[in-house]
Amino acid sequence: MAEITTNQEGMAPANRMKFILGGALIAAAILFLIISSTISTAQYFLTVEELYALGDEAIGRELKVEGVVDGDTIEFDANTLTLRFSVVHIPGDMNEIERMGGLAEAAHQALLDPETLRLPVVIHGPKPDLLQDQAQAIITGQLSLEGIFIGEEVLLKCPTRYESEIPLQVEQE
Amino acid sequence: MIPNVGYFASVFAFGVALYAAVAAWYGSRKGKLAWVESARRAMVLTWPLTSISVLALIILLVTGRYEIYYVASVTSNSMPTYLKITALWGGQSGSLLFWSWLMAAFASAAGLRKWDRDREFLPWVALVTMATLAFFLSLTVFFENPFARIWQTASGEQVYALFQPADALLFVPYDGLGLNPLLRHPGMIIHPPMLYLGFVSFVIPYAFAIAALQTGRSDDRWIRITRRWTLVAWIFLTLGLILGGRWAYDVLGWGGYWGWDPVEISALMPWLAGTAFLHSVVVQEKRGMLKHWNMVLVILTYALVILGTFFTRSGLLSSVHAFAESAIGPMFLAFISIMSAASLFLLIKRWDELKGDEQLRSVLSRESLFLINNLLFMGILVVCLWGVIFPLISELITGTKLTIGEPFYELAVGPLLAGLLLLMAIAPSSTYGRTSWRRLVFAIRIPFLLSLLAPSIFIIRGIFTWYALLGYWLATFAALTTLSEFCRGAWARRQRHGESLLSALGKLIVRNRRRYGGYLVHLGVVLLVVGIMGIEMFQTETQGTLALGEQITIGRYVLIYDDLQHYPQEDVRLNTRATLSVYRHGKLVDEVNPRVDYYYDARQSMTIPGLRSTLLNDLYVILWEWESNGLEAATFKVYHNPLVNFMWLGGVVFILGTVVAAWPSHASLGGRRSMLRKLERQP
Known part of the structure; x- marks a missing residue:
């Protein structure tokens, strides 16, 4: 492309058009990038209940599941580096959790209730530092035919530890 | 006593900030300078007042006054003093107070500057900074009081309040819960304060921009005044981001440094907008163009600062960083909405007065390349924002929550980053006004040809991954054109002044700090990119369970497992x-020592990698498991991270370049010096 001709007073209409077109092209390319990347990488983010509600449709699909870790079920085999645990259902809606008395209380209730839906999880890899009873877990992976969630990655948060109520067993002075 | 002093100092500071905002507005409205001056003094007063509050909280934290709810929830007897101090920003209410304190410091500093030449800006700068400060202080005063005590009612319930509720007794735990072990690291002393500093210092350029809009000064005075503030904000934000990455690499033990977590992105977004702003203000200063755009960018940066703070604290996003959550979210949303709406209203009102002095003439001119640079930065920003809000939007529209993670960001940001590298390679050789293809190609021909060596070396070594070849070619191209700018400038000085090449180079940088500081930043970015591509594209890993004396191999390295020891530590940790x-x-x-720290009080362990660092690669070893393997055997995960140290080195060069650019310019120093000389000569 040769140098663009302009008139002295400002931008020639043809020149202006070129800039608008160029800008629009870049914007369109960015939009395309975002849309195509979203389509190719978006994953379901489900609660345990929602995962079971999907039924067979969920099997073999890459997705994320959220639940509360049941500490009694944690098993780790260091020789094969296999980690097994169960997560119990916790509502995905923040308002509902607030109504239940906050995340820590909701997690506590969910674990005590035998009716709560549970999902067995298997992960190959190390035992994460934060994996403990009542931790909130977000697991990425696939549901197998046997109904076990084969995780690839687990993200953990411990709502009970920080900014929680001061434990009652501490002595009063 | 101390909690009450701390709390009422906050209340007083809140009142003073409110007064300053109102007085500034009233004084400017009615043309009463005494009111504006009073507002300025009130503005300066907010810092000592908030300092009393912060000092009170620090005293409470250090002396272990566990009847204060905040103290009991973030400190414990076993924590060393420095960690007790850093617990100031380890939880929600404390970090809000800390935020306000930093904000007050910046506002006071702005209040103390010389206002001789731009007095008309003062009331509006006072109004904006004080309104922001009053907002943050109102959160600690009314919603998240860090000085609240723990009270136990007759029914056994715990109540948190400053003063004694009826039928309740003060409850004093003998120990606190302690800070989250992840935060008990020296890195945590610097990382959050740097981010906060970056956040709050962006408020100042925004305040001046609003002042310029309000007073109808369409020139670039506000930009010249705030240039250094912006650079300082940028240094802090950059440092915060880099230190956060380094902390994650050193402490979190997952072999990474950046996880595209919503909270990380919340800190990155204002940085992106701020970086675009730093580039586009140059065009306004040089060519009197992009005035609307600069206003939009500075408003956006400010909004993103508040939004970032909101995202971190609202609990709206699933994030590993959400250490501090609470229900103050709606307050933030209201504040962002009001400030953005008011700013945009002002901008639209002044739209016609902000018309540029010049027009874009050539697609290859420096100003139009700056504009493309801005588009790309905005592109990355939109990608980030989309990634963060996509789960919320998808849930709202389809009823099912969908998420996008790391792969999305890598796919979408990669090409935009490549575009930015290309611009970095071309733009320095382009000129303002008009540039022809021929001239530009001529200017970059040598760096271009030399840069082709990089992919050639890769191909010779058997690496054919196209994006690696493209990435390293672009990085080399950008580095070479930038270096050639230094060479060309130094050579010209040498010819003109007969200086040695080294002294010519030094003087070149000192005389044109802003330009060459900027180029140094570019070199830092190139190093960063080289490091990031190294670890992202060429990282290898292996794992294995070893008995004593057994070995594991990764690349050219062989590691032999010699020993495992347990060391009890004073701060209730067990080091393995x-x-x-x-x-x-x-x-x-070499010898590496991966370890796991178990915190008895938090019943949590932390995995610290063993590192062997050289310039070209890192050996990163994690101790995974030992006990259940039977006696003396242990399981390790080993990463080989090529070129990762270029990333940290790039960070250092980046900061150095920004410091050079922000350093007081030679002209102003020289001016002062010559004035001093004149004064000395006077009898």
């Missing part, structure tokens, strides 16, 4: 430390 000898080509080169 393994020792591995590192051999390269059969020769012992």
Whole structure:
């Protein structure tokens, strides 16, 4: 492309058009990038209940599941580096959790209730530092035919530890 | 006593900030300068007042006054003093107070500057900074009081309040819960304050921009005044981001440094907008163009600062960083909405007065390349924002929550980053006004040809991954054109002044700090990119369970497992430390000590990697498991991270370049010096 001709007073209409077109092209390319990347990488983010509600449709699909870790079920085999645990259902809606008395209380209730839906999880890899009873877990992976969630990655948060109520067993002075 | 003093100092500071905002507005409205001056003094007063509050909280934290709810929830007897101090920003209410304190410091500093030449800006700067400060202080005063005590009612319930509720007794736990072990690291002393500093210092350029809009000064005075503030904000934000990455690499033990977590992105977004702003203000200063755009960018940066703070604290996003959550979210949303709406209203009102002095003439001119640079930065920003809000939007529209993670960002940001590197390679050789293809190609021909060597070397070494070849070619191209700018400038000085090449180079940088500081930043970015591509594209890993004396191989390295020891620490930790000898080509080169710290009080362990760092690569060893393997055997995960240290080195060069650019300019220093000389000469 040769140098663009302009008139002295400002931008020639043809020149202006070129800039608008160029800008629009870049914007369109960015939009395309975002849309195509979203389509190719978006994953379901489900609660345990929602995962079971999907039924067979969920099997073999890459997705994320959220639940509360049941500490009694944690098993780790260091020789094969296999980690097994169960997560119990916790509502995905923040308002509902607030109504239940906050995340820590909701997690506590969910674990005590035998009716709560549970999902067995298997992960190959190390035992994460934060994996403990009542931790909130977000697991990425696939549901197998046997109904076990084969995780690839687990993200953990411990709502009970920080900014929680001061434990009652501490002595009063 | 101390909690009450702390709390009422906050209340007083809140009142003073409110007064300053109102007085500034009233004084400017009615043309009463005494009111504006009073507002300025009130503005300066907010810092000592908030300092009293912060000091009170620090005293409470350090002396272990566990009847204060905040103290009990973030400190414990076993924590060392420095960690007790850093617990100031370890939880929600404390970090809000800390935020306000930093904000007050910046506002006071702005209040103390010389206002001789731009007095008309003062009331509006006072109004904006004080309104922002009053907002943050109102959160600590009314919603998240860090000085609240723990009270136990007759029914056994715990109530948190400053003063004694009826039928309740003060409850004093004998120990606190302690800070989250992840935060008990020296890195945590610097990382959050740097981010906060970056956040709050962006408020100042925004305040001046609003002042310029309100007073109808369409020139670039506000930009010249705030240039250094913006650079300082940028240094802090950059430092915060880099230190956060380094902390994650050193402490979190997952072999990474950046996880595209919503909270990380919340800190990155204002940085992106701020970086675009730093580039586009140059065009306004040089050509009097992009005035609307600069206003939009500075408003956006400010909004993103508040939004970032909101995202971190609202609990709206699933994030590993959400240490501090609470229900103050709606307050933030209201504040962002009001400030953005008011700013945009002002901008639209002044739209016609902000018309540029010049027009874009050539697609290859420096100003139009700056504009493309801005588009790309905005592109990355939109990608980030989309990634963060996509789960919320998808849930709202389809009823099912969908998420996008790391792969999305890598796919979408990669090409935009490549575009920015290309611009970095071309733009310095382009000129303002008009540039022809021929002239530009001529200017970059040598760096271009030399840069082709980089992919050639890769191909010779058997690496054919196209994006690696493209990435390293672009990085080399950008580095070479930038270096050639230094060479060309130094050579010209040498010819003109007959200086040695080294002294010519030094003087070149000192005389044109802003330009060459900027180029240094570019070199830092290139190093960063080289490091990031190294670890992202060429990282290898292996794992294995070893008995004592057994070995594991990764690349050219052989690691032999020598020993495992437990060391009880004073701060209720148990260190379990393994020792591995590192051999390269059969020769012992180093020893690494991966370890796991178990915190009894938090019943949580932390995995600290063992590192062997050289410029070209890192050996990153994690101790995974030992006890259940049977006696003396242990499981390790080993990463080989090529070129990762270029990333940290790039960070250092980046900061250095920004400091050079922000340093007081030679002209102003020289001016002052010559004035001093004149004064000395006077009898």
